[in-house]
Amino acid sequence: MNKVYPLTTDKSWKSALLDADRLLLLNSSQTDADKFMSAYGVTGVKSWLNSKKEISIPGIISLVHKEVKPTDLTVRYGTKKEKLSFAATEDLEELTGILAKTNKLKPGVKSMSKLKAAGGWLIGLGLTALFGWIMHGFATDTISYSDSGRRRWAGKLLYKLAQKMGPELVLAVSAAIAAFIVYKIYSNVKNPPNEVVYE
Numbered sequence: 001m002n003k004v005y006p007l008t009t010d011k012s013w014k015s016a017l018l019d020a021d022r023l024l025l026l027n028s029s030q031t032d033a034d035k036f037m038s039a040y041g042v043t044g045v046k047s048w049l050n051s052k053k054e055i056s057i058p059g060i061i062s063l064v065h066k067e068v069k070p071t072d073l074t075v076r077y078g079t080k081k082e083k084l085s086f087a088a089t090e091d092l093e094e095l096t097g098i099l100a101k102t103n104k105l106k107p108g109v110k111s112m113s114k115l116k117a118a119g120g121w122l123i124g125l126g127l128t129a130l131f132g133w134i135m136h137g138f139a140t141d142t143i144s145y146s147d148s149g150r151r152r153w154a155g156k157l158l159y160k161l162a163q164k165m166g167p168e169l170v171l172a173v174s175a176a177i178a179a180f181i182v183y184k185i186y187s188n189v190k191n192p193p194n195e196v197v198y199e
Helices: 033-040 045-049 089-102 114-140 152-190
Strands: 004-006 015-019 022-026 052-056 060-066 072-077 080-085 107-111 194-198
Touching: 004 089, 015 033, 015 089, 022 033, 052 072, 060 089, 072 089, 089 194, 114 152
Parallel strands: none
Antiparallel strands: 004 015, 015 022, 022 052, 060 072, 060 194, 072 080, 107 194
């Protein structure tokens, strides 16, 4: 099968293709199988720019995705795993179906662990607290921004925004975002979503 699957995996894979007994991944967006294989076959310096990975299909031991409207698929092979984010649920389901059929992997529904269900939201809560603390520091002038460095424009922009908002509004916005995240953590921990596990 020579269909290219668009991926949206952060900072890594943008295209996937099944080639005989391999799952090929590329960090550039390709829509055509020939162009994908051409980019995949590049060597030298361009090969570094066109980062790629090959996963042996017979080596895949399990596939995991959420039960409802999945967009993320975890592919386990040997002792390693790769998380792929798909642009469309239909593409994830199609590719998963092909891999599961090829390797005779049987699907089963399991409840996601509470830690895993809360994981991403916990990170978001931590980042919200950190960002809120920095913005409050900018608003009260207890934290100064640097005029040097590659991202000085970002610091200046955040500083000006915090100054315009004032400490009270910064705290109110940060608290509102944190409250929403806490609600999502509570919801996910109380009723963890189901996952479909192919083994």
